[in-house]
Amino acid sequence: MKVGDDMKFVLNKNTPIPLYYQLKQWIIEQIERGDLKPGDVIPSERELSEEFEISRMTVRQALTELVNEGKLVRERGKGTFVAEPKISQDLFRLTSFSEDMKSRGMTPGASVIDVTVNTASSVLQKHLNVDAEDKVLIIKRLRMADDKPMALETAHFPLSKFPGLDEQDFNNMSIYQYIESHYNTAISSASQSIEVGLANETEAKLLDISPNSPILLIERMTYDGHRQPIEYVTSVYRGDRYKLYVELKR
Ligand code: 16G
Secondary structure, eight states, X not given: OOBTBOGGGTSOTTSSSOHHHHHXXXXXXXXXXXXXXXXXXXXXXXXXXXXXXXXXXXXXXXXXXXXXXXXXXXXTTTEEEEOOOOEEEETTOOOOHHHHHHHTTOOEEEEEEEEEEEEOOHHHHHHHTOOTTSEEEEEEEEEEETTEEEEEEEEEEETTTXXXXXXXXXXXXXXXXXXXHHSOOOOOEEEEEEEEEEOOHHHHHHHTSOTTOEEEEEEEEEEOTTSOEEEEEEEEEETTTXXXXXXXXX
């Protein structure tokens, strides 16, 4: 932010548009134009109120709304910064995390937290269409974009359908790509539900957010070309880094 220019003329004190709102819009414009970049520091309330010749209350209202809307982040003892932009997930396209991140010019990452093979619980028998004695592979991974944690995924796969899948190393690799190329299986469709939640201590630590931060809880069932279940996943996405996008027709 170019403090030092004659800021007081940026805001128009002779219109009915509230000053806090004008300041807020001005900051949004700076972000959209790229004059303010993710991680840039925002001057203090005192500096802004002096530059713009407005009260600190007015500055605080503008900054607080921008923090609440996720455009700025406040770090205690450090200051207020421009937030990383949110990743918009298209709800009508079935993509993998790796494809999603690559299409945005980011490097996808995966760090395995836990891998287990169990007999199918009654819930998994139903979801994956398997019997009680069938084995299910459960993979818990932290997903990253450019090395920053974005989501926690717990994926369940029927091992009878994918023999040997449990022997793979799933760090930094695409499971969808592996399944499609090694098992002659097309990942064709999925059904998904999305809910809002608050991060517990463990999730917060892994995702590098504060406990009780807003998160998106996504549950997905993925099917092959014959509408046979391939995967059941529960994921926790960072609410400060994700937004959901749909194209509507009428
Ligand atoms: C996405 C899927 C998840 C899938 C993963 C595969 C959602 C909510 N989840 O994150 O079901 O397991 O992609 O990604 O979209 P990969 O091929 O990069 O391993």
